[in-house]
Amino acid sequence: SQQGEEDPQALSIQEGENATMNCSYKTSINNLQWYRQNSGRGLVHLILIRSNEREKHSGRLRVTLDTSKKSSSLLITASRAADTASYFCATGAYSGAGSYQLTFGKGTKLSVIP
C-alpha cells in the first residue's frame, strides 16, 4: 500500500521558476527520502531527512519535514530543463523484526519548459 501521497500529481513551470512538491504520509517514520526518476529509469537519491530534523538543504534543493502534520515538501529553486522528471517521496521505517522498508508515493511529474 502507498503511504506517501505527493501533491500535485503533475506540475509544469518555466525554466528559472521554483518548483514545490508536497508529500503526506500516514504512520510514524524514521526518515523521509526524496528520489528523482527520469523516463522510467532507475531512481536517483536526492536527499534524506530524519524524523528529528525539520529542514535540510542540498544545492538547489530544500526539504522540510513536519512530523506533527505528517507532511514534507521538496523545493527546487531556479529550475532547469534538466530537472524535468518524476519526483517521489519515500518514508523509511523499521518494523519490529528489525527490517527496514521504504514506502513510496505515486510521484509528482515535473515538466520544466525552457
Added chain:
Amino acid sequence: KAGVTQTPRYLIKTRGQQVTLSCSPISGHRSVSWYQQTPGQGLQFLFEYFSETQRNKGNFPGRFSGRQFSNSRSEMNVSTLELGDSALYLCASSLDRQGALSMNTEAFFGQGTRLTVV
C-alpha cells in the same frame, strides 16, 4: 565506486514462463530490496534481504520469490508469469547495520529490469 547493477535491462517473456532477475549491490552494502513499478500501482515493495535472510516481504503472491548470496548479490524469480507482471523491477541496496537503528539509511537504486509479458 560502482553503483547497483541490474541484469538484464530488458526482457520479454511469454505467459506461463518463469524469469530470474539479478542485482549486484554496491560493494559493502548488505541490504538489498526489490520493488515493482507499474503505471497503475506505482512503486510497490516486494522483499528485502540482509545477510542471505529475507527480513521483510511485501504483499505479493508466492510466485514472486528471491534470494541473496553470501556476496550480497540477489536474485528474484517470478514463476508462471501473468500479463500483469509486466513492470519495471527495481533493486536497491543500502548500508544497513544489523542490530543498530540507523536513521541514515539511504537506498541506492539500479537502472531496473523492464519485463514485458506477452
